Amino acid sequence: MIPYGKQNINEADIQAVMDVLQSDFITQGPAIERFENIVADYCGSQYAVAVSSATAALHIACLAAGLGPGDRLWTSPITFVASANCGLYCGATVDFVDIDPQTYNLSIPALEAKLKDAKTNGTLPKVVIPVHLAGQSCDMAAIRRLADDYGFTVIEDASHAIGGSYQAHKVGSCRFSDMTVFSFHPVKIVTTGEGGMVLTNNPQCYEQLALLRSHGITRNPAQMENEPPGPWYYEQIALGFNYRMTDMQAALGASQMQRIDAFVQRRHELAKRYNQKLAHLPVALPWQHPDTHSAFHLYSIRLQTDKIRLSHRQVFETLRQAGIGVNLHYIPVHTQPYYRQLGFQEGDFPQAEAYYRTAISLPLFYDLTETQQDSVVESLEAILSDG
Ligand SMILES: *Cc1c(COP(=O)(O)O)cnc(C)c1O
Secondary structure: OEOOOOOOOOHHHHHHHHHHHOOOOOEOOHHHHHHHHHHHHHHOOOEEEEEOOHHHHHHHHHHHOOOOOOOEEEEOOOOOOHHHHHHHHOOOEEEEOOEOOOOOOEOHHHHHHHHHHHHHHOOOOOEEEOEOHHHOOOOHHHHHHHHHHHOOEEEEEOOOOOOOEEOOEEOOOOOOOOEEEEEOOOOOOOOOOOOEEEEEOOHHHHHHHHHHHEOOEEOOHHHOOOOOOOOOOOEEOOOOOEOOOEHHHHHHHHHHHOOHHHHHHHHHHHHHHHHHHHOOOOEEOOOOOOOEEOOOOOEEEEEOHHHOOOOHHHHHHHHHHOOEOOEOOOOOHHHOHHHHOOOOOOOOOHHHHHHHHHEEEEOOOOOOOHHHHHHHHHHHHHHHOOO
């Protein structure tokens, strides 16, 4: 089976992890700060906090934004459940904004209309989480303008988008947002096995994130309530978690970051090849906004089902039977049983649901060979011309 995504691990990555294993610190050591600095420098942000996953990163980013019971968080329904669950972890109410039919990112007109209504009703969100689907940035200048007008915190879920950019800024610069979250799961652009990071330019946010990552404990006398009675002393000043990344993971991440531009460039080359080879088929190819340079985490097509004899499900199943590990990103979050039980239902976000009925993610990863890619194209051609 050709998977839809797969990590690339080289000798330098292996050596970097081995070096940590033979060093004094396999966690809470110097590799963490090194990795944080590499990512912050690459993205152009002031601060970075490495954590155990993007899910943990989203959770502490919401807490650092002050999200709590009685507050509201809005995100896109076309995302992984973690983008919404983080609001529920904080006791907040979660709602969604329908997607743009071209980029499949959160729709700016829909966001603006929903904000207008919410202002009238006194139900404005405290946090909005735009998700850069497939690695293509949302329209961050528009989101920033709305954030300033309506007073919400912007946390970018850039789990797909490290290495991408928006206008002249790398995703993660936080030029238009308060915080940006990355995932380092193996299917993503850069991996640490499991892992995540929050970037910010706000020193107060940074302080909160660093505390919440490790039990809410500080060893910095400036943050303490009491004068330290001795060198053993630390204080717990917030209710935090153990969301730390290990040094083995950070070393792997730092080593992977050496190749990030090559990773993204190869994904672009492969995406361009798909664009050329699929152009004649009854499918919509991933449209790219001129303001964005995608990281191309995903290459998702949409079937023009009125021009195809087989159903979406049959196309999907036939590709899987042919050894093509296609996937579907994503099942609209509001239709998950857990979210239906909170009051959401089919029909709430029609663009997201229409996307779900036609989308298929094709294999795209650094080591995908042109021969493998050609077999994906040939399978699709055979299935879609089976009229
Ligand atoms: C992968 C992913 C996450 C969660 O990442 P983990 O590191 O696995 O916790 C969150 N949001 C999006 C959009 C993702 O793709």
